[in-house]
Structure formats: structure tokens, C-alpha cells
Amino acid sequence: MRGIPGWRRLRLAGWRRCTLAFLLAWAAGWVVLSALLFLLHGSVFSERCTDEDGHRILARLCLDYSSGALTGDLCEDLCVAQKLVYKHCLYYDRGKKVIQADWRGQPIILKSKKEIFSSYQHLSMLDEVETQDIPETEILLMVALEVKNVLGLELSNNSTGPLWTRRKGPHWKAQVASMWSLIQQEEYIFFSLLQDFSKHVLRIIGSCGHFYAVEYLTAGHAWHKTLFPLENIVGPSLAGRRSRVRAIIDIALSFLDMVQHFDNDFSHRLHLCDIKPENFAIRHDLTVVAIDVDMAFFEPKMRDILEQNCTGDEDCNFFDCFSKCNLKIRRCGAQRANNNLQVICDKIFRRWFSPSLREPLVSFPLQPQLQKAVQECAELGHVDTTVHQRTLKSLIELYHLLRVSQQELQRVE
Numbered sequence: 205m206r207g208i209p210g211w212r213r214l215r216l217a218g219w220r221r222c223t224l225a226f227l228l229a230w231a232a233g234w235v236v237l238s239a240l241l242f243l244l245h246g247s248v249f250s251e252r253c254t255d256e257d258g259h260r261i262l263a264r265l266c267l268d269y270s271s272g273a274l275t276g277d278l279c280e281d282l283c284v285a286q287k288l289v290y291k292h293c294l295y296y297d298r299g300k301k302v303i304q305a306d307w308r309g310q311p312i313i314l315k316s317k318k319e320i321f322s323s324y325q326h327l328s329m330l331d332e333v334e335t336q337d338i339p340e341t342e343i344l345l346m347v348a349l350e351v352k353n354v355l356g357l358e359l360s361n362n363s364t365g366p367l368w369t370r371r372k373g374p375h376w377k378a379q380v381a382s383m384w385s386l387i388q389q390e391e392y393i394f395f396s397l398l399q400d401f402s403k404h405v406l407r408i409i410g411s412c413g414h415f416y417a418v419e420y421l422t423a424g425h426a427w428h429k430t431l432f433p434l435e436n437i438v439g440p441s442l443a444g445r446r447s448r449v450r451a452i453i454d455i456a457l458s459f460l461d462m463v464q465h466f467d468n469d470f471s472h473r474l475h476l477c478d479i480k481p482e483n484f485a486i487r488h489d490l491t492v493v494a495i496d497v498d499m500a501f502f503e504p505k506m507r508d509i510l511e512q513n514c515t516g517d518e519d520c521n522f523f524d525c526f527s528k529c530n531l532k533i534r535r536c537g538a539q540r541a542n543n544n545l546q547v548i549c550d551k552i553f554r555r556w557f558s559p560s561l562r563e564p565l566v567s568f569p570l571q572p573q574l575q576k577a578v579q580e581c582a583e584l585g586h587v588d589t590t591v592h593q594r595t596l597k598s599l600i601e602l603y604h605l606l607r608v609s610q611q612e613l614q615r616v617e
């Protein structure tokens with residue numbers, strides 16, 4: 205009989221202890237959650253760039269321009285004539301400094317990996333020479349070396365054209381120093397060299413010091429219903445269902461053009477290893493443009509990246525680029541086993557043509573056929589050797605279906 209109240213007291217005390225523990229845990233949980241939210245907010249916040257940051261960055265750039273340390277074809281418009289006007293600061297901190305501006309009525313983007321000119325490596329050669337007779341061949345060699353490092357490509361001596369043009373005149377030191385700061389930015393090298401060869405890379409408009417200007421485009425967003433904010437492209441008056449459908453089909457066709465082009469039109473295949481809406485943008489004519497090429501590699505560099513030690517296939521994945529593990533020698537294959545088309549089908553086209561359980565986005569003419577073709581394209585697999593043929597077949601089929609859809613839409617009009 206006695207045992208029971210004792211047991212009860214014990215249980216009661218235990219219960220109180222439990223409550224206390226629970227309350228403590230609850231409080232601790234809140235503290236941790238608040239701290240996490242604070243940190244998250246802090247990091248999100250620090251990536252955003254305030255107008256104050258933006259103005260400070262450009263003011264510093266112009267100060268260095270007026271002191272003669274740097275120069276470029278846009279400096280005069282930015283720092284003196286005020287024809288290049290600051291609009292917003294888009295990105296900051298860990299990533300590149302990305303500023304939106306207006307240049308003679310045209311929206312542009314100013315970019316630099318680092319904020320301050322002097323943070324870039326200094327070209328000591330410039331301190332040694334006093335005359336304008338800078339050793340041109342030496343500089344050309346350095347440019348070629350940098351290109352070899354960044355892109356893994358050998359340039360012939362005369363194809364550094366867009367990266368290095370003969371600089372003479374009163375400000376030649378500032379010109380060479382500015383060029384050298386640009387050469388240290390991989391993305392600048394990439395876009396510059398492909399300028400004349402591809403409509404699917406960003407146009408470079410000009411530069412001032414370490415900042416280079418590119419065309420402003422409509423960038424993609426993963427959370428956007430149509431991935432790209434079409435109302436910015438086709439205009440709000442045309443944002444009806446039919447023009448949305450037509451725009452998506454045109455953009456999809458441009459994605460296919462880009463795949464073809466990157467696979468075949470350069471001396472080496474170009475692999476895109478980070479395919480997501482954010483890394484592409486759309487021009488007014490609905491051309492797809494690669495805007496973030498930090499994860500784009502030409503074949504020789506791709507092979508270097510993939511060829512790693514491995515114990516299984518999962519060791520041979522590099523973002524969207526895979527190869528297979530040769531278990532005998534425990535090395536990943538140097539050859540990429542999947543391809544750009546597959547990943548674009550999987551990560552972009554599926555969102556348009558194979559809508560999930562959520563409400564259908566828009567319905568396309570030939571919707572069932574498109575859905576099936578996209579599904580097959582995304583699931584080509586990378587196990588057997590017929591992938592190449594099946595990719596080609598997929599590409600042809602998608603082209604066909606999209607073109608027929610396009611005609612269908614025009615006929616109904």
C-alpha cells in the first residue's frame with residue numbers, strides 16, 4: 205500500500221523534472237532558432253548590396269580613374285560626362301560585385317570580382333619600364349598563359365585580339381594595368397574570347413578599370429512559374445496565355461540551338477556543369493544566353509576535372525557533369541558520361557513541359573508528345589555507349605515537336 209504513494213511521488217517529481225526539462229529544451233530551441241534566423245538573415249542580407257555600397261564602389265573607381273591609376277572606354281561616361289548612371293546594386297560580398305546602370309539610355313550591368321582596383325595582382329613589369337616600349341610579346345605570352353590556365357585552351361599568338369589590343373598614348377600604363385585586372389577575371393576572359401563566335405554568351409559593352417560592362421538581360425529564377433519572367437520580355441500587353449506559350453516555345457528552341465552550338469561549333473566541346481534557370485538569361489529576341497560561366501568547361505579542362513580517383517560512380521560526379529568509375533584502376537573516366545541536353549531537359553524543360561502535380565503551367569499544342577520526349581531526353585541514362593545516338597535522336601525530335609507547335613500556334617492566330 206505504501207509503495208504506491210511513494211511511487212506516485214516519484215512519478216510526480218519525475219513528471220515535474222520532465223516538464224522542467226521540456227521547458228528548458230523549448231527555450232533552448234527558441235534561442236537556437238532565433239540565432240539561426242539571425243545568422244541566415246545576416247548572410248542573406250550581406251549578399252544584397254545597398255545603394256550605399258553601390259555608390260561607394262563607383263566613387264572609389266572614379267577616384268582611381270582621376271588619379272590616373274586605371275582607365276577604360278567607359279570611364280569618361282561614368283566619372284565625368286555622367287552618361288553612365290548608377291541604378292541598383294544587385295550582388296555583393298562573397299560573389300561578384302554586380303551593379304545595374306543606365307548607359308546612354310541602355311540598361312547595362314557592371315561587374316567585377318573584387319571591389320577595389322588595387323586588390324588585383326599588380327603587374328610589376330610596369331614599374332620597370334619607363335618608355336612606352338612595353339615588351340608586347342612578353343605581355344601576349346602572359347595573356348596566353350592566363351587563358352591556358354583558365355580555359356585550358358591554347359591560343360595562337362594572334363587570337364588574343366579581344367583581350368589585348370596594342371595600347372599606346374599618354375595613359376598607356378593605366379591601360380595596361382586595367383587590362384591586367386580584367387584578365388584576372390575568368391568570366392571576362394571567357395566572354396571576351398567567345399564574343400565574336402557565339403550569340404549565346406553575354407555581350408561585353410566596355411570597361412572602366414577592373415569593372416566590365418555587359419548587356420542587361422532578363423535572368424531566370426527557380427521560383428518563377430515560367431522560370432523566366434516573360435512579362436519583362438514580351439511586354440505586359442502581350443502577357444496573355446498565347447504569347448506566353450509562344451515565348452516559351454521560342455526560348456526552348458533557343459536552348460536547343462545553344463546545346464548544338466556548344467557541342468559542335470568550337471574547337472572543343474563546351475560542358476555546362478551547373479544548369480539552373482539562374483545561370484541563363486533571355487535577350488529581347490528570345491535568345492538564351494549563358495550568364496554565369498563559372499562552371500562551364502571546354503573538353504580538355506573537363507577531362508582534367510573528371511579524372512579523379514574513385515571507389516564508385518558517385519565519386520565521379522561534378523555538379524551536373526558525370527563520368528563513370530573504372531573499378532579496375534579506381535579512376536573516373538575522363539570522358540563525361542552525360543551531356544548538356546540531358547541536364548537541360550531534366551532541369552529546365554521538365555518544368556515547362558512535364559508539369560508536376562501542381563497546377564499545369566500552360567498547355568502546349570502537342571503537350572503529351574512534348575512531355576514524353578522531354579522525359580525520354582532527361583532519362584537517357586549514361587550507362588551504355590548508344591547515349592550519343594539517342595541524344596541526337598532526342599534533339600531532332602524535340603526540334604521537330606517544338607517547330608510543329610510553333611506553326612500550330614501561328615495557324616490558330
Ligand SMILES: Nc1ncnc2c1ncn2[C@@H]1O[C@H](COP(=O)(O)OP(=O)(O)OP(=O)(O)O)[C@@H](O)[C@H]1O
Nearest residue numbers: 294295299300302313418419420421423482495496
Ligand atoms: N547580364 C545580367 N542581366 C541581368 N541580371 C544579371 C546579369 N548578370 C548577373 N545578373 C544578376 O546578378 C546575379 C549575380 O550574378 P553572377 O551570377 O554573375 O554572380 P556570381 O558571383 O557568379 O553569383 P553566383 O553566386 O551565382 O556564382 C545573377 O543571379 C543575376 O540575377
Ligand SMILES: *[C@@H]1O[C@H](CO)[C@@H](O)[C@H](O)[C@H]1NC(C)=O
Nearest residue numbers: 341344345358359360361362
Ligand atoms: C607565339 O609567339 C612566341 C613568341 O614570339 C613563340 O615562341 C611561339 O612559338 C608562338 N606560338 C604560336 C602558336 O605561334
Ligand SMILES: *[C@@H]1O[C@H](CO)[C@@H](O)[C@H](O)[C@H]1NC(C)=O
Nearest residue numbers: 359360361362363364365366
Ligand atoms: C593568325 O595569323 C595567321 C597568319 O598570319 C592567320 O593565317 C590566321 O588566320 C590568324 N588567326 C586568327 C585567329 O586571327
Ligand SMILES: *[C@@H]1O[C@H](CO)[C@@H](O)[C@H](O)[C@H]1NC(C)=O
Nearest residue numbers: 511512513514533534535536
Ligand atoms: C590516386 O591514386 C594513385 C594510385 O593509387 C595515388 O598515387 C594518388 O596519390 C591518388 N591521388 C589522390 C588525389 O588521392
